[in-house]
Amino acid sequence: MAIESVPLLDRARAAVLAEAEYERFADLVRSLDDDWTRRTDCPAWDVRAMVAHVLGAMESHVSPRELVHQLRAGGRAAGDRPLIDGITEVQVAERAHLSTSRLVERLTATAPRAARARRRLPAPLRRIPLKQDVGGVMETWTMGYLYDVIYTRDTWMHRTDIARATGRPLVLTADHDGRVVADVAAEWARRHGRPFRLRLTGPAGGTYVAGDGEEITLDAVEFCRILSGRGSGTGLLAQPVPF
Template sequence: MTVTQAPQIEHRQAAALTAAENERFVGLVRSLGPGDWSEPTDCPAWDVRAMTGHVLGMMEFTCSVREFVHVIRAGEKAAGERPAIDGMTEVQVAERAHLTREQLLARLAEAAPRTSRIRRMLPAPLRWIPMPQENEGVTEHWRLGYLFDVILTRDTWMHRVDISRATGREMVLTADHDGLLVADAVAEWARRHGRPYVLTLHGPAGGTFRDGDGGEEIALDAVEFCRILSGRGTGSGLLGQPVPF
């Protein structure tokens, strides 16, 4: 598979991936036992419960204009000199900290299909709304469609990775779902570094990707590749090129 020739995920396909990923995340959280919720995750400030509150918050963030505006405004205030996203996630977690596990699960079950529908129906003009975002100290010019179609699904997927690792659960991985999300991350990684490479990713979500001649040759697990790109692991050479998750 040559990444430079691979089509980007289109809006309809993104909507299907979102729905499937939300369903898998809810299924994972439902499987957790009482002792799992306090387990630490790869995000040092969050245990499993706090991370679940964040994912719920991001789902509800897209479900109403009022919540969307509230989180952005409150997040910017909470962030101070830090990136706004740090304040936004803190607000989301804090405002859901009072929920019982049963309430958290009930709201997840309600929000997961609702956010999938809303993101699927987002009109094209709205998907083009600019969303400036600080990434690795640089302000990038995202579009709302990129946030809704790509980043929010990657975020949920990566937190499913986090919770699976934290609780010792085997992560459900399939080529037709996780493989597409990983391939899309590979394509963005390749665009960002712009250099030749040969990449072999192992596991159900993996594949072989290449671009150009004489580039760096990399082989590792597909999930670990994404963890490194997200900043959860460390990598040298081209693996030092981060990708937003």
């Protein structure tokens, strides 16, 4: 497939992906047993902290008051760092007192509501600018990009993190995970702007082409892990993509 043929995620399609990803994440979390203290590919977080972060994000979607609180508290926590770094710290810290069973209960109850709420984000909020560091370059995102794209990628990658940390199966299908990966590949291509032939293997994989350039064959999940900074790559694989 020509990489330019991958369509941008519109709001409706983004909402479908968000709903499915939240459901799969909740299913994985409900399967956890004595896995909560296992370390993940995010060095500062064990499985419990990672679930608390995802839950905190979900709860900010369903409650405008919680969203405002996280924006304000996250700004104070971030200091000179990007706002999103402070927000994630607040999400984890403010849920540290919850038992694992309570985390599961709240996540299960919140996930479907959060997916619906993300789709209904009002236009004025969608235009709010956010500063974020990507590969050492400070970018300006919009809240709409964060809600439509990044929160789903973030949850998807954390589902991968937890599956890797615990040995639980990672559910992957072409219609859902393949679409998430295709969107990542398309943004990666836009960011580096160079020709390539990319063959991603596995259930979420596909073949993407832009001209006649560097040839890359890689597992689709590993491709995303590298671009997210969880692995390392050379050549075009050194181009980061935000998750």
